[in-house]
Amino acid sequence: MKAIILFIFYFTPSSECGNCHSDIYREWKNSLHAQSLKDPIFLNTYKEIENKNEKKLCLKCHAPTVLVTGDYSLKKDITREGVTCDFCHSVRGIKKDNSYELDVGEVKYGPLPYILETLEIGHKNKYSELHKKSEFCKGCHEFKNKYGIYVLDTYNEWKKSEYSAKDVQCQNCHMPEDPFSKIVDPEVYPSDKPVTAHKFLGGHSQIRLKEAAEISLFYKVEKNSLVASVYITNKESGHRLPTGIPIRKLILEVSLVDKYGKIVEKKIKVYQRLLADKEGKIITDIKRIFTDAHKVVEDNRIYPKETRRENFTFSLKGEGPFTLRARLKYEYRVPYLEPNIMSMTIYEKEMIIGSEGNLKMERIGFIIFSLLIFVGIILLIYLLFKTIKKEE
Ligand code: HEC
Ligand code: HEC
Numbered sequence: 001m002k003a004i005i006l007f008i009f010y011f012t013p014s015s016e017c018g019n020c021h022s023d024i025y026r027e028w029k030n031s032l033h034a035q036s037l038k039d040p041i042f043l044n045t046y047k048e049i050e051n052k053n054e055k056k057l058c059l060k061c062h063a064p065t066v067l068v069t070g071d072y073s074l075k076k077d078i079t080r081e082g083v084t085c086d087f088c089h090s091v092r093g094i095k096k097d098n099s100y101e102l103d104v105g106e107v108k109y110g111p112l113p114y115i116l117e118t119l120e121i122g123h124k125n126k127y128s129e130l131h132k133k134s135e136f137c138k139g140c141h142e143f144k145n146k147y148g149i150y151v152l153d154t155y156n157e158w159k160k161s162e163y164s165a166k167d168v169q170c171q172n173c174h175m176p177e178d179p180f181s182k183i184v185d186p187e188v189y190p191s192d193k194p195v196t197a198h199k200f201l202g203g204h205s206q207i208r209l210k211e212a213a214e215i216s217l218f219y220k221v222e223k224n225s226l227v228a229s230v231y232i233t234n235k236e237s238g239h240r241l242p243t244g245i246p247i248r249k250l251i252l253e254v255s256l257v258d259k260y261g262k263i264v265e266k267k268i269k270v271y272q273r274l275l276a277d278k279e280g281k282i283i284t285d286i287k288r289i290f291t292d293a294h295k296v297v298e299d300n301r302i303y304p305k306e307t308r309r310e311n312f313t314f315s316l317k318g319e320g321p322f323t324l325r326a327r328l329k330y331e332y333r334v335p336y337l338e339p340n341i342m343s344m345t346i347y348e349k350e351m352i353i354g355s356e357g358n359l360k361m362e363r364i365g366f367i368i369f370s371l372l373i374f375v376g377i378i379l380l381i382y383l384l385f386k387t388i389k390k391e392e
């Protein structure tokens with residue numbers, strides 16, 4: 001095994017941590033935290049910004065080691081590691097203004113209270129309760145700009161939800177315990193301590209997204225139209241759906257498809273947050289979102305555990321049997337890449353509405369039902385009238 005260097009006053013490269021924490025290293029390496037600076041969407045956006053202070057602002061979260069190293073020209077390898085192991089494990093506290101209090105060097109702060117403070121091998125440890133709490137993530141996953149607009153609001157969205165009340169933290173969903181990984185490579189140090197996943201799966205993960213929402217579908221035939229009711233539930237997302245930087249959209253597409261598979265009619269509903277600048281113009285350019293957002297124009301994203309009902313009316317033209325199809329898509333803009341928009345279907349549900357004959361039966365059913373109600377009401381009035389007369 002090659003010599004391992006742990007820097008005493010500086011950040012240690014993640015590959016050094018990986019010499020012992022090999023499973024965790026592999027997961028982190030593939031995570032967006034490891035890509036937060038190198039990510040071409042970020043890097044290209046960043047390069048277009050001219051204002052020095054704005055550039056510094058971006059790095060606070062996308063390359064947080066610069067706060068200590070001062071490497072604003074992005075020359076050091078450690079800077080390019082983005083949200084790296086040693087940044088997160090040097091966090092000792094979080095200040096009121098959302099900035100991190102750091103202790104860079106020998107001691108690694110972590111969630112396990114029963115680990116020796118001085119190991120025979122490795123480094124010193126300090127137990128940190130903060131690492132098990134959402135407040136730990138808040139420093140980067142919540143951002144209020146100078147106009148008081150929360151450009152990133154994931155932490156607050158969570159805080160107001162029942163997950164927070166039930167003590168379900170960000171870590172419970174994004175860093176679940178991982179029975180297949182080892183905390184330390186057994187060849188280095190045998191240990192049976194629990195390990196949490198460091199993949200940080202979110203909106204870029206199909207698996208995570210598929211769990212997030214659910215839809216159910218109902219319909220009613222009235223005369224020559226069909227009214228579809230779609231219920232969307234934010235089932236597993238611990239914050240609003242979508243959350244984070246407001247370039248993501250959730251799109252509900254409901255279509256009526258005819259016998260030949262042709263779409264007769266399609267209706268669309270979009271869930272998103274739109275921010276506007278001082279002049280009231282909606283900001284679509286990512287590099288301006290953080291600094292220029294002045295007003296929330298629209299925010300109809302779905303709350304944690306909320307079920308939202310949407311009605312769509314279709315006219316029944318064409319040949320049945322018809323199919324009613326509801327599709328929930330997650331879409332994010334990826335400037336500088338081709339194509340510019342990435343889209344994932346996260347849920348789909350279909351329902352056969354029945355043949356033309358069936359529909360006729362339903363229409364007749366509807367008429368009979370209305371007639372019955374009508375007769376019922378007449379009968380009720382008649383009875384009421386009779387009793388009043390009797391009392392007289
Ligand atoms: C030479 C091997 C080695 C290296 C290199 C190493 N560690 Fe560790 N680390 C350990 C061992 C051993 C433990 C304790 C495991 C146990 O007790 O089961 C540990 C525990 C930890 C813990 C848990 C602490 C707690 O109290 O919860 C954290 C966090 C941690 N390491 C982070 C890091 C980071 C970050 C790096 C790189 C800067 C790193 N380690 C480098 C061996 C190493
Ligand atoms: C975004 C911040 C972040 C990054 C980056 C990060 N960790 Fe962690 N790490 C945490 C948090 C938070 C926990 C505690 C999770 C819990 O217990 O709920 C943790 C837990 C640990 C533990 C204790 C055992 C376990 O898995 O729970 C070790 C060891 C560890 N991390 C090592 C590393 C190493 C090595 C890297 C880089 C390869 C790394 N971490 C990158 C935040 C981070």
Ligand code: HEC
Nearest residue numbers: 032036039042061062064137140170174200201202203204
């Ligand atoms: C030092 C800042 C920092 C800290 C601390 C931090 N994050 Fe992040 N996180 C980021 C940045 C920056 C990105 C976006 C990377 C990119 O795509 O360029 C990100 C991305 C993510 C993603 C992936 C989003 C996606 O689109 O798939 C998840 C999930 C996530 N973070 C969860 C967490 C959790 C949970 C914690 C706390 C345990 C945490 N983060 C702590 C800065 C941070």
Ligand code: HEC
Nearest residue numbers: 134137141155158169170173202203212236237238243244
């Ligand atoms: C109950 C589980 C749960 C909790 C708690 C939770 N999340 Fe998530 N998170 C999800 C799911 C599911 C998704 C994927 C769907 C989505 O984008 O909302 C997600 C997505 C994300 C994304 C990606 C957003 C994007 O648009 O790409 C980020 C960032 C994130 N979560 C951060 C956090 C942070 C920070 C916390 C704590 C304040 C947290 N999450 C708490 C389940 C959870």
Ligand code: HEC
Nearest residue numbers: 041042045046057058061140141142143244245286287290
């Ligand atoms: C307070 C922390 C913070 C600051 C400041 C910040 N970001 Fe981010 N940024 C994030 C997080 C967290 C994510 C990803 C998860 C999400 O959507 O919440 C992200 C995502 C992004 C993405 C999308 C990456 C992708 O792959 O989809 C771009 C681009 C981006 N940021 C650019 C910037 C620019 C440019 C600046 C400076 C003007 C900036 N950010 C400032 C935390 C921050």
